Amino acid sequence: MRIRGRDKVPALLEMAAPILVDAEQDMVLPAGWLTGYDRLCLEVGCGRGSFICQMADHAPNTLFVAFEKFLEIIARAAALATAQGLQNARFIRTDAAKAEMVLPLHAFHVIYLNFSDPWPRRRNDIKRLTHQRYLQIYKKLLTADGWLEFKTDNATFFEWSVGSFQKAGWSVQAIDTNVSNTAPPGEEMSAKYAQTEYERRFRALGIPIRHLRAVPATLSGTEPPTH
Ligand SMILES: C[S@@+](CC[C@H](N)C(=O)[O-])C[C@H]1O[C@@H](n2cnc3c(N)ncnc32)[C@H](O)[C@@H]1O
Known part of the structure; x- marks a missing residue:
């Protein structure tokens, strides 16, 4: 992603300070920062x-962490949420x-991976966010009934990721290789269609969007989540 307007960053950081932590400086989150909501979801x-x-605007009782x-x-991102008055x-x-x-x-109900960098060179596969080393981490973050949603435009990366989930013992429960531009009624703000x-x-270039939902090994054999 191109980084423009670096000079505006200090003002954005100040504006978003209550909802932004730079864990490269301090790994301790403020007390109570993640509490008080029905569910926690994470976008990586x-x-x-x-x-x-x-997502936060649509589900005020869920806390979305990015x-x-x-x-x-x-x-x-944090300044956008602040400007929109989002509390969650x-x-x-x-x-x-x-x-x-x-x-x-074991606190997050859903983890979202949206258009993660595909790292096309084989020697860089360890950097892909669907590499097994990351899947082990996600599994530890998810609740017992949690799952992960992954979307990408990149067919090769998508297929490689399906294999990565399966090798790590995850159950890939829903694959759609051409997500419709129009959501079924009531699903407009689901992770698949938002x-x-x-x-x-x-989408503007006419590239098909791929989506899957995956559940960690310990939950294989359970019913696919319906929400
Ligand atoms: C291609 S962009 C997609 C952004 C957004 N999800 C979307 O769909 O518009 C991928 C983003 O993931 C971030 N990223 C890549 N690897 C990461 C990592 N290991 N940890 C945290 N963020 C990462 C990049 O800096 C970049 O902003």
Whole structure:
């Protein structure tokens, strides 16, 4: 993602300070920062925050936490949530590899991966956010009935990711290789149909969007979640 307008970042950080933690500086979250909500959900690699803000606006009783590794980018996401007056969004600047050190374990109902970097070169597969090393971390973050949703435009990355989930023992319960631009009634603000910033660009180019839902190994054999 291109980083523009670096000079605006200090003002954005100040504006968003109550809902933004830079875990590269301090891994301890403020007391009570993640409490008081019915459910916790996590987006890894939130970019400028369009998706997480839509989701938070739609579900005020759920707390949406977003990870992003670049401070300049997450500052924009957190400032967007602040400008929209969202109370139920939190932003953490960190690499997903450090998630276990920052977040409570077995606390998140859903983890979202939206248009994660595909890292097309084979030698970089370890950096893909659907690599088994990340899947082990996500499993520790999810509640016993939790699941993960993954969306991408990249067919090769999608197929590789399906294999990665399966090798790690996850159950891939729903695959759609061409997500409709029009959601079924009532599903407009589901993770599958709420559109991200990158998604809008790919849809404008006519590129099919792929989506799957996956459940960690311990829950294989359970019914697919319906919400
Ligand atoms: C291609 S962008 C997609 C942004 C957004 N999810 C969307 O769909 O519009 C991927 C984002 O993930 C972030 N990212 C990549 N690897 C990450 C990691 N290991 N931990 C946290 N964020 C990461 C990147 O900095 C970038 O902002």
